[in-house]
Amino acid sequence: MTSARRQRILALTPRERLAEQWARLGITPDYRCVRGPEVGMAMVRGRMGGTGNAFNLGEMTLTRASVQLMNDGVATDADTELGHGWVKGRDTRHAELIAVVDACAKRREWQADIEEGLVAPLEQALDAERHEQAQRAAATRVDFFTMVRGE
Amino acid sequence: MYVAVKGGEQAIANAHRWLADRRRGPRDTPELEVPQVEGQLRLAVSRVMAEASLYDPELAALAIKQASGDMVEAVFLLRAYRTTLPRLAETVPLDTAAMRIERRISATYKDIPGGQVLGPTYDYTHRLLDFLQLANAEVAPPAEAEETLADCPQVLEMLDAEGLIEREEDDGAEPYDITRDPPDFPVDRATRLQMLARGDEGYLLALGYSTQRGYGRNHPFAGEIRLGTVEVEIVVEECDAPLCIGEIEISECQMINQFGGSRETAPQFTRGYGLAFGHNERKTMAMALVDRALRAEELGETATGPAQQAEFVLAHADSVEAAGFVSHLKLPHYVDFQSELELLRRLRREHTTRIEAAGSDVDTPADNVTPRASHNDPVKEQQA
Numbered sequence: 001m002t003s004a005r006r007q008r009i010l011a012l013t014p015r016e017r018l019a020e021q022w023a024r025l026g027i028t029p030d031y032r033c034v035r036g037p038e039v040g041m042a043m044v045r046g047r048m049g050g051t052g053n054a055f056n057l058g059e060m061t062l063t064r065a066s067v068q069l070m071n072d073g074v075a076t077d078a079d080t081e082l083g084h085g086w087v088k089g090r091d092t093r094h095a096e097l098i099a100v101v102d103a104c105a106k107r108r109e110w111q112a113d114i115e116e117g118l119v120a121p122l123e124q125a126l127d128a129e130r131h132e133q134a135q136r137a138a139a140t141r142v143d144f145f146t147m148v149r150g151e
Numbered sequence: 152m153y154v155a156v157k158g159g160e161q162a163i164a165n166a167h168r169w170l171a172d173r174r175r176g177p178r179d180t181p182e183l184e185v186p187q188v189e190g191q192l193r194l195a196v197s198r199v200m201a202e203a204s205l206y207d208p209e210l211a212a213l214a215i216k217q218a219s220g221d222m223v224e225a226v227f228l229l230r231a232y233r234t235t236l237p238r239l240a241e242t243v244p245l246d247t248a249a250m251r252i253e254r255r256i257s258a259t260y261k262d263i264p265g266g267q268v269l270g271p272t273y274d275y276t277h278r279l280l281d282f283l284q285l286a287n288a289e290v291a292p293p294a295e296a297e298e299t300l301a302d303c304p305q306v307l308e309m310l311d312a313e314g315l316i317e318r319e320e321d322d323g324a325e326p327y328d329i330t331r332d333p334p335d336f337p338v339d340r341a342t343r344l345q346m347l348a349r350g351d352e353g354y355l356l357a358l359g360y361s362t363q364r365g366y367g368r369n370h371p372f373a374g375e376i377r378l379g380t381v382e383v384e385i386v387v388e389e390c391d392a393p394l395c396i397g398e399i400e401i402s403e404c405q406m407i408n409q410f411g412g413s414r415e416t417a418p419q420f421t422r423g424y425g426l427a428f429g430h431n432e433r434k435t436m437a438m439a440l441v442d443r444a445l446r447a448e449e450l451g452e453t454a455t456g457p458a459q460q461a462e463f464v465l466a467h468a469d470s471v472e473a474a475g476f477v478s479h480l481k482l483p484h485y486v487d488f489q490s491e492l493e494l495l496r497r498l499r500r501e502h503t504t505r506i507e508a509a510g511s512d513v514d515t516p517a518d519n520v521t522p523r524a525s526h527n528d529p530v531k532e533q534q535a
């Protein structure tokens with residue numbers, strides 16, 4: 001599990017669902033925010049014709065947070081237990097939660113729980129939702145047939 | 152020119168208080184909630200996000216509520232909010248080929264991989280008012296097919312593979328950003344697309360329509376229109392790989408246009424491109440028509456229609472700028488108008504004097520008629 005793959009699942013998951021699933025793991029570390037959470041923007045880029053040169057389409061709101069795990073009120077190893085979270089929109093708790101999970105995933109004792117008890121079920125839930133949406137789209141798929149003129 | 156004035160604080164406060172009351176409407180109906188606007192006026196939300204150039208459905212919904220449904224005002228509100236936020240990142244260019252499709256149609260090929268997918272569309276509705284909605288009738292959930300949707304590759308890639316259409320390749324050029332530096336005409340296509348993406352839909356629609364009616368015809372086909380969601384990735388220094396921050400709704404239109412060629416290059420179809428936040432199908436179609444029209448010079452065409460005049464089209468496309476300059480006419484122009492009055496009275500006196508001097512000759516020679524002096528009018532400046 002790379003942190004990029006985990007970040008993707010956690011950012012795509014609605015915050016309420018993420019918080020609920022996270023609470024089930026019972027991992028409650030001490031941490032401090034080292035950056036943010038802060039709300040800003042990302043400039044969204046498109047490509048001409050979908051494949052060509054980039055152009056600036058417009059901005060979107062984006063929230064980021066960075067946290068550091070603490071032991072008895074003291075910051076632990078800064079190199080390994082910093083966590084970062086990024087999420088579209090303005091939900092500071094969502095960004096902070098992603099950052100906390102990211103930091104915790106760097107501790108060996110929690111890695112398996114986070115992978116199996118959090119990311120995997122959330123990924124399954126996302127896949128199920130997407131599957132259902134694709135089924136809705138598929139229900140509107142048509143087969144046009146051209147009429148012969150004069151018939 | 153207008154001059155600053157003071158006073159009127161109480162009147163302004165009371166006007167805004169009355170406005171708030173008007174916005175709230177009759178108190179015996181429930182207040183409109185922002186999630187209702189976001190969830191039930193989705194296309195309005197899309198339009199405000201696209202033209203404000205900020206993707207945030209909740210804030211766009213708030214802007215619509217606050218503006219009492221005035222879309223241009225809502226765009227202005229969201230655009231103003233945008234200036235309060237720092238920019239934290241730039242995204243990797245969206246991969247629209249990887250879009251999770253809600254709607255995807257092509258008017259150029261009947262049978263396309265993935266198929267024609269209508270999605271939630273107003274097309275094929277009868278445009279009859281649905282009086283059941285007056286009574287808030289129950290709405291059935293959407294139908295679901297047994298099978299899921301197959302992959303939907305970009306339709307124009309099929310033509311591209313045959314070399315029938317001009318290729319769109321990334322040469323790695325860093326796009327100009329009009330939010331950092333004001334556009335300096337003539338502008339490149341990346342700048343044009345950024346300006347068109349935030350351009351007023353009605354304006355772009357009219358210009359696109361004008362090309363169809365012959366003012367810069369470019370013979371378009373809707374090669375592909377797709378609406379759906381794409382994942383957005385950013386590059387940050389904390390991580391080597393791009394990070395997904397969520398997904399956004401997006402609309403894309405790929406127009407296939409008349410072909411050109413030269414002694415050196417074989418004839419090929421050309422392209423027009425439209426892309427917009429949210430579900431904005433009409434906007435992206437208009438944008439693609441105007442994008443193609445604005446490529447006239449690049450493609451060696453003679454510019455004959457207004458939609459092909461880049462500076463004219465782009466300098467007037469932004470509803471915030473346009474509304475701002477038109478609205479400034481409401482500001483006090485008392486001094487400016489007084490000077491015009493003075494000038495007019497003097498000209499009329501001189502006119503009367505000339506007439507009287509000429510005796511009973513009432514035929515005023517045409518060159519004695521002075522045009523109305525206007526702002527920046529050299530006639531006025533010479534006479535003043």
